[in-house]
């Protein structure tokens with residue numbers, strides 16, 4: 465117990481001293497997670513939209529597959545991507561292994577299903593009458609889609625936030641594909657794992673606190689935004 | 696003839712909910728569609744509004760056979776607007792709602808403003824221009840939905856129970872509005888209702904619908 469309180473106080477001091485190592489780790493984490501979330505959303509939101517909106521054969525099976533992919537462990541994704549980008553494999557010549565790009569690729573695979581399924585859920589909740597009303601007022605397909613997108617926007621933002629929350633807290637992919645190289649691919653979670661291995665808790669606790677605060681902040685912003693516009 | 700429906704049927708599963716051998720609608724008239732719950736009134740309006748395709752049969756609009764392709768229907772829908780039985784307004788202001796159809800038609804901003812003001816005035820909702828649509832009462836919602844449809848100057852207006860959410864006073868107001876736009880703008884109107892008395896005061900023609908079958912007077 466004393467260990468925890470001691471390291472907690474030292475961790476707080478470390479955070480407020482704006483230690484360059486801490487800042488660098490936080491920056492790498494935010495950057496990599498931000499890029500992954502951006503690209504996953506760029507693909508996942510339209511994908512979810514098309515699936516929710518369209519009526520085609522195999523729609524239900526596709527949704528079940530996406531839901532199954534939600535349960536994919538990060539180590540499996542790590543292994544999978546590794547088998548494509550390791551030195552002697554097909555994409556080995558691109559030298560992607562142990563780079564931020566490699567982490568981004570893995571993380572996109574991790575959260576694409578999250579963005580897509582949550583987008584599908586958000587759009588399915590939208591009243592069918594919005595579509596009908598837009599159509600009867602003369603909207604074409606694209607304009608009708610815009611109406612539905614607008615009505616579902618909070619749900620879609622929530623999907624993106626959930627995805628960001630998932631990647632920023634993820635360890636397996638960052639570790640296996642990033643390699644935890646200091647100042648380069650060391651993220652908050654991989655740094656915490658390493659510090660724990662070394663038996664040093666201060667940095668780990670500091671990063672843990674930052675992670676939680678970040679997460680809290682994002683949810684706060686979202687909630688504020690949602691509450692203000694809707695009420 | 697504006698519309699000719701020939702041997703139209705509509706099925707849900709194996710149940711036939713609409714079966715109309717022949718129906719003719721003349722331009723510039725007001726039609727009432729009277730019938731009990733589940734008679735198929737909404738289903739028929741959906742078909743007339745080109746929102747749903749019939750299972751079998753042909754529709755002629757301005758003597759031209761309607762082909763049920765999305766791109767073809769889109770053009771027809773610009774001339775025929777349906778107001779839902781329980782209308783839903785888009786998130787945003789009343790102004791934005793009425794603006795929707797005008798924006799889609801590429802009408803310039805200044806002209807949109809004038810039309811919006813005019814139509815809201817027509818339904819007595821001018822004071823609510825900047826109100827959030829989702830906070831309106833049922834009756835106010837219905838009137839804004841009417842304004843939103845009228846703003847685009849349709850050729851045909853299909854109203855599914857236009858007075859169902861309204862008190863007596865507002866019912867009279869809406870009926871007057873419908874009469875007025877029919878006389879002044881020559882808009883063809885079809886509305887559904889359960890009430891006989893509305894029919895006599897407003898409609899030129901009445902269709903009775905029961906179990907999907909038609910009987911004219």
Ligand SMILES: Nc1ncnc2c1ncn2[C@@H]1O[C@H](COP(=O)(O)OP(=O)(O)OP(=O)(O)O)[C@@H](O)[C@H]1O
Nearest residue numbers: 707708712730731732733734735736737738739780
């Ligand atoms: N999407 C649907 N799926 C299955 N059955 C439907 C569907 N829509 C309508 N029906 C059925 O079709 C029949 C006609 O429905 P419709 O909504 O046209 O009746 P209505 O005359 O408008 O009734 P109301 O006065 O209650 O509005 C009803 O029996 C209804 O249950």
Ligand SMILES: [Mg+2]
Nearest residue numbers: 736737780855
């Ligand atoms: Mg109905």
